[in-house]
Structures are given as structure tokens and as C-alpha cells.
Amino acid sequence: MVxxxxxxxxxxxxxxxxxxxxxxxxLLKIVKTSALVAFAATTxxxxxxxxxxxxxxxxxxxxxxxxxxxxxxxxGKFFPYSTADELKKFKQAPKHAEFALGTYAYDKxxxxxxxxxxxxxxxxxNVEKGEALYSKYIKQCISNPATLGDYPMFxxxxxxxxxxxxxxxxxxxxxxxPGGKKGWNLKGGKTADVQSYMSMMSQDEEKKIDIKxxxxxxxxxxxMGKKEFYSQRGYFKLSCATCHVQGAGQRVxxxxxxxxxxxxTHFPVYRVGKGKLFTLEGRLGGCNRDTGEQPHKAGSDWxxxxxxxxxxxxxxxxxxxxxxx
Amino acid sequence: xxxDKDNTMKxxxxxxxxxxxxxxxxxxxxxxxxxxxxATVADAVKIDVAKTCNAKVNGAQAVLDVAxxxxxxxxxxQVQFMRFGAKTSEYIRATQEAIDKGSKTASVKQxxxxxxxxxxxxxxxxxxxxxxxxxxHHEAQTTWHEAVPGDKFTY
Numbered sequence: 001m002v003x004x005x006x007x008x009x010x011x012x013x014x015x016x017x018x019x020x021x022x023x024x025x026x027l028l029k030i031v032k033t034s035a036l037v038a039f040a041a042t043t044x045x046x047x048x049x050x051x052x053x054x055x056x057x058x059x060x061x062x063x064x065x066x067x068x069x070x071x072x073x074x075x076g077k078f079f080p081y082s083t084a085d086e087l088k089k090f091k092q093a094p095k096h097a098e099f100a101l102g103t104y105a106y107d108k109x110x111x112x113x114x115x116x117x118x119x120x121x122x123x124x125x126n127v128e129k130g131e132a133l134y135s136k137y138i139k140q141c142i143s144n145p146a147t148l149g150d151y152p153m154f155x156x157x158x159x160x161x162x163x164x165x166x167x168x169x170x171x172x173x174x175x176x177x178p179g180g181k182k183g184w185n186l187k188g189g190k191t192a193d194v195q196s197y198m199s200m201m202s203q204d205e206e207k208k209i210d211i212k213x214x215x216x217x218x219x220x221x222x223x224m225g226k227k228e229f230y231s232q233r234g235y236f237k238l239s240c241a242t243c244h245v246q247g248a249g250q251r252v253x254x255x256x257x258x259x260x261x262x263x264x265t266h267f268p269v270y271r272v273g274k275g276k277l278f279t280l281e282g283r284l285g286g287c288n289r290d291t292g293e294q295p296h297k298a299g300s301d302w303x304x305x306x307x308x309x310x311x312x313x314x315x316x317x318x319x320x321x322x323x324x325x
Numbered sequence: 326x327x328x329d330k331d332n333t334m335k336x337x338x339x340x341x342x343x344x345x346x347x348x349x350x351x352x353x354x355x356x357x358x359x360x361x362x363x364a365t366v367a368d369a370v371k372i373d374v375a376k377t378c379n380a381k382v383n384g385a386q387a388v389l390d391v392a393x394x395x396x397x398x399x400x401x402x403q404v405q406f407m408r409f410g411a412k413t414s415e416y417i418r419a420t421q422e423a424i425d426k427g428s429k430t431a432s433v434k435q436x437x438x439x440x441x442x443x444x445x446x447x448x449x450x451x452x453x454x455x456x457x458x459x460x461x462h463h464e465a466q467t468t469w470h471e472a473v474p475g476d477k478f479t480y
Contacts, residue, residue, distance in 0.1 A: 059475025066480065078480070230472045231465035235406045235454060239465075241472045293458075294407040302403065 050213035053222055053312050060245070060313055061096050064261045068106050068249065069093045079250060090249070099262035100317040102324075106249055107256045117323050123196055123270040126277050130197030137178055138194055141171035145201040149209040149319045152308045154218035161221050161304040164198070165191050165279045186298035187282030192268040196277060199268065199321040207319050209265060211312040221301075225309030228302060229260075234292030240306070243287075255325065264311045266322035273325055280307050364394045366402075369459035378452035380445035385424055392417050392451035399458040406454040410436025413458070416451035420444060 067078045071087040079087055094105040104111040134145055151164035165186040172184045172191075183189030213222050229240045241260070243252075248259035268277040278286075281298035284306060288295040296302040372391075380388045396413050399405045406413050411433050423431035423444040431447035432439050442450070470477045 055475055056473070059473075063474040063478075063480065226473075227469055230469040232461060232468065233404060233465070235408060235457070237461060239469070239472060245472065245474065246478075289407070292406055292408060294403075294405045294412050296403060 049215060049219045050222075050312075052219070053213050056226065057313055057315060060261055063245070064099060064248065064259055065093075065096065071106070071249070081250060086251070096261075097317065099259055100265045100314070100320050102262055102266055102322065103249075103256050103258040104322075105259070105262065110256065114323060117272070121270070121321075122272065122323060123268075123277060123321065126193045126196040126268075126270070127200050128197075129190075130193035130195065133190055134194050134197050137175055138168055138171050141174075142167065142198075145198045146205040146207055148195065148198040148202040149207045150211075152304060152311055153212065154215065154221060154308070156215060156217065159217050160301065161225075161308045163281065163299075163304050163307055164195060165281050166299055166304070168194050186279060187285065188268070188276060188278050192277035192279050192282075195268040195279060196321060199319055202319040203321065209311060209314040209317050209319065211308070211315055213312065221305045222309055222312060224301070225305035225307070228306050229309055233288075234290075236290075236292040238291040240287060260310065260313055262314050262317050264307070264314050265317050265320050266324075268321065270321075270323045271325065272323060280310075364398045366398065366459050366463050369395050369398070369456050370463050372456050372460075374453050374456050374460075378449050378456065380448040380452075385420065385445050385448040388448045388452045389417065389420050389424065392420075392448070392455040394455075395459055396451075396455040399455055399462075402459070402462055404458045404462045406458050408435075408454075411440075413451060413454040416447055416454065420447040420451050423447065 068090065070092060071079065071090040072084075072092060074082070074087050089108055090106045091108045091111075098105045101111070104114055134142075139145075148164060151167065152161045154160075155162045163186075168191045169184050169186060172178065177184050179190070184191060213219050230245075232239045232242070241247075243250075243257045244260040244263060247257045248261075250257055264280060267280045267283070269283065270277050281303055284303055285295045285298055377383070377391055378388055392413065396405065396417060399413065415434055416431075419431040419433045419442075423429075429444055430441040431444050432441055433447060472478050474480075
């Protein structure tokens with residue numbers, strides 16, 4: 001836009017000087033004003049697409065901070081099924097940024113065990129494999145590896161959300177799935193290894209989750225993801241929010257449930273019990289199945305849009321690959 | 326003159342054959358797509374699951390027919406239930422097989438093993454799963470707001 005105005009001014013000075021200067025100056029003013037109005041309208045409009053998402057995010061931050069502000073004196077308000085002894089063991093009043101640790105933002109005992117494991121992270125080998133795969137095959141599609149926090153992103157050309165897993169798998173497909181089909185899938189394997197390396201690079205550069213909603217179509221995808229996240233489903237009649245918003249910090253058997261806020265920051269996650277890495281798609285499929293519903297396929301609009309919504313909720317939080325039980 | 330007559334006859338034969346073929350095809354496809362009442366979510370919402378999905382009272386086949394009516398819609402809406410890897414459609418298949426064989430138990434294939442259920446119980450579950458999936462889907466269109474911080478969720 002600035003360039004356009006400069007070009008117009010140059011034109012005015014060089015070619016139009018011999019003509020009726022007054023009339024041309026008026027014309028230039030009209031063009032300039034129109035250009036500025038168009039620019040302002042475009043900017044305002046673009047920012048309006050994520051207005052509701054921002055409200056949702058801030059309301060979630062407020063809720064999570066309030067919920068864990070003083071669990072020792074909860075008296076059944078947020079944690080009706082937990083004993084007072086259990087709640088006293090929580091880390092009190094974690095702030096927004098700390099939720100990037102997920103459950104470990106409030107699970108003090110769990111975090112001690114996690115810290116021990118992180119002295120020698122079990123996914124180090126995956127990072128190495130991922131680096132080799134990235135350099136050989138993926139670099140030509142994703143030039144900067146420190147961009148894990150920019151995904152999922154809305155693809156205006158296709159009108160769909162592109163997750164990082166999809167971008168990696170599609171890139172590998174273009175090259176004939178090097179090393180065979182096995183491992184280039186959306187749920188884990190080589191795809192997760194590449195992500196593991198990208199996560200490490202993003203952490204080195206202190207990158208944050210940075211999801212953009214800059215069109216009406218992107219907003220529609222976000223809204224669909226949000227609706228599905230909060231909709232009850234399956235024979236257990238559970239929504240994702242049942243466990244990860246209202247249920248965050250509540251206990252299922254011996255596990256404290258993780259919060260939606262900061263939920264995507266530590267993926268691909270290494271699950272000690274399974275001994276391998278999981279991408280967001282892999283974990284989402286497991287959660288979806290646990291509601292008692294036939295899980296939606298990884299890479300479906302449902303899956304990608306839910307991840308788009310979830311990721312936006314963690315905007316501004318540090319990328320931090322981690323281990324889980 | 327004779328040649329003209331032959332040509333006309335040939336044309337008549339072709340026309341008759343084409344007309345016959347068209348009539349036959351129309352009859353076949355018309356029969357296949359005869360207007361049948363499709364199940365709707367609104368129909369599912371009206372159902373009292375406890376009463377309708379009771380094989381002991383209504384008979385296993387009648388209850389299973391309710392499941393067969395509604396589950397395709399649940400699949401279309403992507404809300405089909407699944408338990409231990411056995412989808413509602415598997416309960417329907419296994420129950421129908423048991424009814425056809427006159428067996429008292431239905432063998433349902435789960436993810437890791439095959440489990441035998443009382444046929445009436447399997448019919449009940451198929452019916453409840455098929456109908457409840459749609460009822461829940463209908464409820465969720467409005468109730469989801471109640472869980473959203475900053476929307477209708479209060480604390």
C-alpha cells in the first residue's frame with residue numbers, strides 16, 4: 001500500500017506536472033484516501049476474524065487460573081470428587097505461562113517424576129532421527145524447522161486446515177515415501193520424529209504457539225473445531241471439555257487430567273507407557289475413542305479443525321516437548 | 326422400394342428395442358428407489374429408548390429393526406457408537422445372525438476378542454446405541470455452549 005502511494009506520487013511529479021496540476025493533485029488525493037481507507041478496512045477486517053477466538057482464549061486463561069488459584073481451600077467448588085488431602089498436594093496458583101507444562105502445572109508429585117525423566121529425555125533418539133529425516137526430505141517443504149508453533153495453519157487455497165503432520169506426510173508422499181510407507185503416518189512414526197526435531201529447534205529459539213485466523217473460512221474452521229470440542233459424544237456422553245476444561249485436574253483412577261490450556265505445547269509427546277512418540281492426531285484419536293464413539297479419522301476435517309481450535313487456545317505459550325506416563 | 330421397406334423395418338426394430346430397454350431400466354431403477362421413509366434425527370428424538378429398545382417385551386427382531394433403521398443415519402452424521410472396538414453396526418450384524426440361527430447368544434467381534442452376549446441383550450444394546458447416538462447429537466447442538474468459559478459456563 002505504501003509502495004502504491006509512493007509510485008503515484010512519483011507519477012504525479014514526473015508525468016503529470018505539465019498538465020493541470022490542480023486537478024491531478026485532487027485526483028491523487030482521492031486515490032490516496034481511497035487506498036488508505038481500503039488498507040484500514042482490510043486490516044480491521046482481518047483482525048476481526050480472530051476476535052471471538054481471542055475472547056475464548058482469554059476466558060479460558062481466566063477460568064484455569066481461577067480454578068487452580070487455591071485448591072487447598074476448594075471446598076468442592078471446582079473439585080467435587082477430590083479429597084482435601086489430594087488438593088493440598090497441588091501446586092497452588094499456577095499462572096498462564098506455567099500451563100505450557102500441561103498437567104505438571106499443578107501436579108507437583110507427577111512433575112518430580114517427570115523432571116527425573118527429563119534429565120535424560122527418552123525422546124533424544126527421536127530428535128536425532130527426526131533431524132536426519134528433516135534434512136533429507138522435509139526441508140524442501142518446510143524451510144525453517146523452528147516453526148512447530150505455527151501449525152496447524154489454515155490453507156486459503158484449499159479452504160482446509162493443514163496440520164503439521166499432514167504437511168510432513170504430504171511432503172514425504174511427493175518424494176515417494178522414502179524408506180517405505182511405514183512410519184509416514186499422521187499419528188506417530190517418522191512423522192513424529194520430524195516433529196520432535198522441529199520442537200527442539202523451536203524450543204532453542206524460544207518459539208511460542210502462534211496460530212492465525214485471518215479469513216472468514218479460517219474462522220468457520222475454528223468455530224467448527226470449538227463446537228466439536230465442547231459437544232458431548234459417545235456412549236459415555238463425554239465431550240473433550242468434560243475432561244480437559246471442567247475435568248482438568250480431576251482424577252481418573254490415578255491420573256490427573258490435563259488442561260486444554262497448554263495442551264498442544266508439548267507434542268509430539270513421548271508416552272512412557274507406550275514407549276513411543278505420539279502426534280496430536282494420534283492422541284486426539286485415542287481421546288475420541290475413549291468417549292465411546294467410532295473415532296474420526298486423523299486428517300479428517302473434524303480432527304484438523306478440533307486441533308486448530310485447541311492450538312489457538314495455547315497461543316502465546318512456549319513450545320516445550322515433554323514426556324507423559 | 327423393397328430396400329426402403331427393409332430400412333423402415335430395421336428402424337422400427339431398433340426403436341422398439343430401445344423403448345423396451347428404456348422401459349425395463351426405468352421399471353428396475355424406479356422399483357429400487359421407490360420412496361421409502363428415511364429415518365431422521367427428529368424421529369430418533371421422539372423415541373423412549375427404555376421402552377422401545379426392550380427385546381423381552383417387543384421381541385428381538387422388532388428391536389433390532391429399530392437399530393437398523395437409525396444406525397445408518399448415525400454413521401452418516403459420524404456419531405456411531407463403539408465399545409471395545411465393536412461398532413453399533415457389529416452389534417446389529419451379530420444379533421441378526423443369532424436371530425437367524427435361532428441362537429440364544431450373539432457373538433460380537435470386539436477389537437481383541439469375540440464376546441458372547443444374550444441375544445436379547447445384544448438387540449437392546451444395538452437399538453440403544455443407534456438411537457441414543459442421534460439423540461445425543463441433537464442435544465449437543467444446543468448444550469455445547471453450556472461448557473464454554475466466557476459463553477454459558479459459569480463458575
